[in-house]
Amino acid sequence: MLTASDTAALQQLARDELPGLYGLARHLAGPNEAEDLVQEALLRACESFGSLREHRAGARWLRVILTNVWRDRVRKETRTAREVPVDDVEAFSLYRVLVDEDPYPYSDTLHLDFLGAFTDGDVDTVLLRLPPRYRAPLVLRYVEGFATRQIAQLLELPLGTVLSQLHRGRKLFERAMWDYADECGFVARRDAARSV
């Protein structure tokens, strides 16, 4: 049972961190489940708020709780789920595809032009297309800034598994960026050079 002042402190922390917490929930669980994930994380935070010594560390602490809640949820679901086939993604290089396809023939800054066509919202859409098991390490590492060892602890996975998921996640992200650009007409590619 929390004291009234602890409850007030937790409520204030939750209000301050709400946008960031919701953003993480959305990236981990997708838009449909994000709100529910935040709620469950806040309830769990109530149970363990007494263990938070440094209130300044509260932002990170809430994110850890939310990630744990999400991990427990997907663990139940993925027991029966199939492995996502990642075919030849390991060898995909967006950098080289851009050189080969040359979608901006008169540009000296091809790669920058390509990235410049994406708004933050576009990048977010691309990110949400990735399978959760690859998206989660990517988001925790590059959006939230957790170290790879911390991610391994958070997701309760061996470090080697996290490193290989990060690698595949980056490659899937590169390929999804290319596919999205193609769909949205950011690039005019030559069909003859169409890659597999």
Added chain:
Amino acid sequence: MVDRMISCVEAVRHLWEFLDQGLPDDANQAVEEHLARCVRCCGELEFARKLRGVLRTATAGQLPDDVRGRLAGFIDDLDHAE
């Protein structure tokens, strides 16, 4: 000097960890030496740096007003939780 030369594929595989300064010393040095000789991988490195930045700024847009309202109400009610 390291006694092991690495291929472009291997160098590219390690670029992000190289940027994160997360590689063990010997692997880090192998990437550095590869980059010193390979223009294409230097291009890959620059691009990886940019892509990493793009990911970092993908902050999932705004919290929609309706969701914000509901979650704010949920937080207000936390003093009745248990």
